[in-house]
Amino acid sequence: MDQAWTALIAAFSALAGSAVTGLLSIKTARDQAHRQQEAERDQWRRGVRHDAYREVTDAYAHLSPLLSTVADEAYRDGRPSPERMKELFGDFEEFYTSCSRLALVGPRSVVEAGEALRMQILDVHRMLDPYAHGEAAEHAASIDVSGGLKEARARYYGFMRAAERALMGADSRGPRAD
DSSP, X not given: OHHHHHHHHHHHHHHHHHHHHHHHHHHHHHHHHHHHHHHHHHHHHHHHHHHHHHHHHHHHHHHXXXXXXXXXXXXXXXXXXXXXXHHHHHHHXXXXXXXXXXXXXXXXXXXXXXXXXXXXXHHHHHHHHHHHTTOHHHHTSOOOOHHHHHHHHHHHHHHHXXXXXXXXXXXXXXXXXX
């Protein structure tokens, strides 16, 4: 009878050990799958952010030289060409649209840096707006937006630093994280 109990206890112990090992294996597999999903989500987020940041930098790279040319013409000649103004205002819209997409991908530091850049470009836009509508001739004075352009360039560099930190993982807390 003692042998039967010993065999039963040994069988039960083996069964319990197998169950614990099985449960631990399931937990380990589940944890590994979760880490893999997290890694894939982080990689996807970095890709989406990279694309959004690239869109802003490309729009700024296209806008900046044209903006400088128009500003030079406004200061030097009193009035930039209507064709150039039309092209510039189209570029403004493209730039504003790309900046607005930043709010979707974050993080907050990049959104705020992009918004600061957008607001500075908007200030320059407003200074040049009379030229787009033919109102600048009434003022008969040239304007100097070089200070606004320098500030925009400084804010662009701030945006680039924030974007780099976000892409390198130093600031990856999500679109609306503090």
